[in-house]
Amino acid sequence: MKGYPRLSETFIAQEILALEGRGLDLEIWSLRHPTERAVHPMNKKIRARVTYLPEYLYEEPLRVLKGACWSLGRKGFGATIKAFWRDLKRDFTANRVRRLGQAFVMARELPADVKHLHVHYLHTPASVVRYAALLTGRTWSFSAHAKDIWTTPDWEKSEKMREALWGVTCTIHGVEHLQALSTPDRMTLAYHGLDLSRFPAPPESRPARDGANPMDPIRIVSVGRAVAKKGYGDLIQALAALPSDLHWRFAHVGGGELLASLKKQAQQAGIADRVAFLGSKAQPDIIALLREADLFVLPSKKAASGDRDGLPNVIMEAASQGLAIIATDFAGIPEFIRDGVEGRLVPPGDWEALSNALNLLAREPHARKSLGDAAFSRLRSDFSMEGGIDMLETRFRALVGHQQTKPEPV
Structure with missing residues (x-):
């Protein structure tokens, strides 16, 4: 995700906590360190390990260099550079280069037992995950929300959706917009809902x-x-x-x-x-x-x-x-x-x-x-939380081969 934890993203914390409660093993990767002093109580309950990628490449040059050197030897390096170059030609910004560098670091440091990548937001975080997935041969999926749907160029959304296994978003309007840019079966409506027990x-x-x-x-x-x-x-x-x-x-x-x-x-x-x-x-x-x-x-x-x-x-x-x-x-x-x-x-x-x-x-x-x-x-x-979590749990278990277990109390 773009930043973790963030007070404005309680819906993401709720999702992570609920999936952990159902026995899924998760890791959190963030492009940014937190900028707020206060922390939501849900984030304090989340057990997943958090890894922070270098927000700016010059801040951790050795880490970025190790990631780039490691990536050179990967089977997916050529496809990754081709995708990056197509993106850069249409959006010639430092931001594009930064996402590639972050992807090099992520691809190198991902534990071998991480089988699937899921990203919140279809703009910059999805660029990092897309490149990392190409480098490592992993599958990926996404949750789209608001700004990422309406401010990301259509060409970029379309290409990312074509490579992702599937995506979810939280409004009918968002689903209809993204389905028009891809095949309808790639997008599913999943309201965040609320866990009223909280x-x-x-x-x-x-x-x-x-x-x-x-x-x-x-x-x-x-x-x-x-x-x-x-x-x-x-x-x-x-x-x-x-x-x-x-x-x-x-x-x-x-x-x-x-x-x-x-x-x-x-x-x-x-x-x-x-x-x-x-x-x-x-x-x-x-x-x-x-x-x-x-x-x-x-x-x-x-x-x-x-x-x-x-x-x-x-x-x-x-x-x-x-x-x-x-x-x-x-x-x-x-x-x-x-x-x-x-x-x-x-x-x-x-x-x-x-x-x-x-x-x-x-x-x-x-x-x-x-x-x-x-x-x-x-x-x-x-608008309870359970429907969306049920769907995500089923899809994630199908991808990583986990058997369903009795949910743990959260």
Whole structure:
């Protein structure tokens, strides 16, 4: 994977932990060291050994040189260099060279008993795994998610899918897009789902706040990286446009490149005293915040780069706490939230519609409870983790010849 561990990738940690619990032997290879101080409790339970490849080749030149020399003698070296050269001609960047160097290191250092490679994300991590698989003759597969689907060139996705045994992705929209670039049987829909055993039951009740009391304002929360595709600039505009008789507070959890500009936007809009940017938080802190909130908001949209969300796990995490949700009718979100049933959906990029939805739902505690209850019910019945893990376990066991064993408690 690209980086491990990462707080924003609880869905990957959940998958690894569940597969370990079913008796599969795993190793983790990461292109980057962690950049966050906090570590999710799930990552602390994962037993797999972690190996970090050199993020920049000049940082570990001897390791890269050993990998290159070893690779020269491999049967797959010629095919690897041909694939690399085709890639480099179409994308003449240092990034391409870096991925080849990382693949040399990975191919040399992979233990002999590693039989199959599986990569999360179809962009740069899959380039490394593809080259390493060509060098060593191993099979490989992938999980595609969001940015890697929508910002990777079609030629690159198509070629990688042609060489991989199979792939999975987490939204119908993503499956349809990738199937159009390959044969339909290469791609399978696999929702991440949630392991509800890791979450407390929703609160039995919430205060019936309606925004009328300045001493007890409506509590609005969002969790997500401060990047363009999350639409937080629209949310700041929507909050600033709320009527003066509605009393509210907003808390945002997450890091990201746009944090400074969002803080400035809130300051210029005159709402900085009601907006808190809390930075990255570990899962227990996020759950505590969700349990105390009245509304969860995620205004996702398509970024100028083409990047977009899949089905954000934070939507399901909010549902796990019976929290009313306002989001955009975009990407994979409507596959889980149906407007007026499990939440309220507004058009992406429409801050006025978002502001109106916030205003109306903030004043209706009974409607919030109905939507939150429905979201939790849908999560429990249709979006559990087990279906996706069952499919992955079956495929991995078929590849490595393991017999199914009784799952271990996690």
